Amino acid sequence: MSTATPSVRRWCSFRLGSDCFAVDSTGVVEVLRSRRLTHVPLAAAGVLGLVHLRGRIVPVVDPAIRLNAVGDRSAAAGTHLMISVGDDWYGLSVDEMLDVVEIPDARVERPTAASSRGDAVAGTYDAGTRLVHLLDPGHLIHSLVRPAPHFGIPCGGPHGSG
């Protein structure tokens, strides 16, 4: 199992809708289940909320928005894959955790330039039964937490609606 050489990396895979994605296991901090999130009003749509983990306040994001995940998402039971990006931690809200897969770098196919998922997917691996989309967490997170372009705050007034 642990015959991983630098050219073979271990990826933590998970399901989003009907697709399978994976992040490099070295960046995985923890998997949290059914933790109540604190909603962040006015944050970018991709930010689902905040969760407390080991003394840090960690934003949890919804990768499905960026990754155009389709299919049955009803099973999304609040599983959060906590990953580190640089010095910061983020949580990815996923539908279901799958296995850790060892993937030789050589067998990763680079995405086509026209991919709708853009920078967020760094490559794809054909696991035989399914395709595993390998994520670039930095790009993914960045595109999700960017604040909405038009940040207008309504001034709360009783006549505001009239």
Place this chain on the structure above:
Amino acid sequence: MDHVVGDNSEFIGEFLVESTENLDQLDRDLLALESEPGDPQRLASIFRTVHTIKGNSGLFGFSKLGALAHNGEHLLGRLRDGKLSLDDRITGTLYSMVDAVRSILRSIESTGTEGEQNYRDLARQLAAVAAEEAAAVEEPKAAEPFPSEEPPVAAAEPVGDPAPMPAAEPRAETEAGESTHRDPPPPVPAPPSLAPAAAPGAPAVGGSAADSTVRVDVDLLASILDLVGELVLARNELRSVETEDPAVLAAAQRINAVTNALQETAVKTRMQPVEHVFSRFPRTVRDLATSCGKEVALSIDGADTELDRTLTESIRDPLTHLLRNAIDHGIESPEARAAVGKPRAGRLSLRAYHESGRVTIEVCDDGAGIDVERVRDKAIARGLVSPADAQGLSEEQILHFIFEPGFSTAREVTSVSGRGVGMDVVRTNIEAIGGTVDLHSLRGQGTTVRVHVPLTLAIMPALVVHCAGERFAMPQAAVSELVPVRRGTTSLVEGLADAPVMRVRGRLVPLVFLDKFLGLRPETACRGQGTVVLVRVDDREYGIVVDGSTRTGEAHAGCRELLESASLSTIVVKPIGAVLAGLGIYSGATVLGDGGVVLILDLRGMARAVDLPPIERETGDAKAATAAADRYLVCRTWRGRRIALPLGEIVRLEKHRSRDVQVAGPHRLIRRGDGFTPLADVDRVLGSASVAREADTTDALNVVVIRGPASDVGLAVERILDVVAADAPLQAALAAPGVAGTVSLGGLATEVIDVAAAAAQ
């Protein structure tokens, strides 16, 4: 430490930290030496510091620094050996050397190089001072009984010492010093890589201090604090487990106690004595006094008072400003002091102490005090207050004008102060860290400025409020008052042109509905029932409307509602990612006792986001009244006339349904709570007939409530347009029935209602 080239940035970092600390010590030593020239301990300490810097700069190849330190060391060596005696000139030269070393170190820190400046002149001067005076003093000084056993030089030689030295080592001072080592070497030989932690900082008094302290990375302390926070949460979970097992209960009890103690201890690690800030001040004061031609004796008390290390840095500049003011403006020239029978040297005292959970730092001088009349005149001249109002202000209120931006009473601008920057910066900086400043002055006797700052920013008392099922925290320091809002009461003023305001003791305070502001629910639901949290940040005061009694759903006594809508707790502030901080409305987050994450509202950012105008800093009711009198509420009558009402005359604004208006004889009344308010039609006040309108279908009726002779009087208007500040004073010439005059509002001439006449109707 065998890195000579390559990436030794880590070691350079250590070297910088160490050297900066040593320079502070050097400043202290030099000052002490001035009052007690020839103190061998001090001289030895200075020599050691300079020698260390020389050694390390050689190690890292900083040649300018090395040359400078080398010359300084040479001069110091002669002083130590009694070949020279300390005088002002030598001290001055040594101070210049310290400054030069400091600026080189700063340059190394920021750019990694020693910088452009060439210190050759200074080096020459050091050499010259060392050489030329040698002959002059040698003879008398030879008699000076210097202890024959050398002072303890280099008690703890730095690690850098065995490294290559600049070639021109004048004498074998190092070896000589070491051979007469008084302090024994540390009993446990530390591995070389750890040595810097304990090595050179040992002050001349008490060499054991170095053994009992360790230099620890701040990040490490922070992570310990985080982990303790986790433990506290786990402890809370454990508490909620229901069990009868006495063993488990006992263990839980113990864990509880240990956790509390651990949290307390961990918090203490963030604390740092204000000494770190104070230590530079003797030097600052000396330099300032010299440049102002004053004699100043500085006394420092309570330097061991502890403060969060993130705060100690923030108070440095404000305190420097205050010292500068005291020396330049406060303390008189020696001659002037002598003339009024004061000692020639002014007393300046700097005192730090704990007071009701905060740290107070007091800067007190025995100088001339502040001329209240001059401040008053200046305030009037600058238009901060009208001459009439100024008469009604107390001395204290007048003194507070000093904190206004650009306010200076200095007759002339000196290089030190008088350009009108200073006190407002002091106030701004102190308020930025949640502190306050107050000032007392007695003419002829001196001035005292007290700065109150919180102990720490990482842990603070906060108010946790509820709104639309969410909780938010706000720093308690900014919260001034909680006001319940209940349907049927009159405390909430509704809407000035879509901007809700509330009248609090004569002031109109803008309101922000938190639910609407944050988009928590589509419509503001807490208008009729809720709590207004009055907050004050910088120059802004506003109210945040949060939910009232959300749990019981029925109106109770006010205090009960407040308790349920808001609670106080001490929170540990945790940073949120740059992403969320970029929103500008959250300053961090915290974890409450139940494990829930709660966002901390950035009250300053909120004020910016809703674009609240800065309010005038009221210096008493007089000023508040004038401020309000210059602003007008602009309304439209049913006849389409644009009219204005002085804001100061308005009690509140209300909205009623037309069917609530009752007719009693010739009068129309509006039922409000237990009583009735007479209602006047604005068109009638203006001498025209009321417009026949379909009263029954027009649902909302805007009523401006003004103070009448007997009771409040409502003035029905068609629409409330805006609140505008007058461009010019009221002109009474164009008076008409019910009109007090005309005023220019936003370039439009607008009739101002004669409020007294309207109320009499």
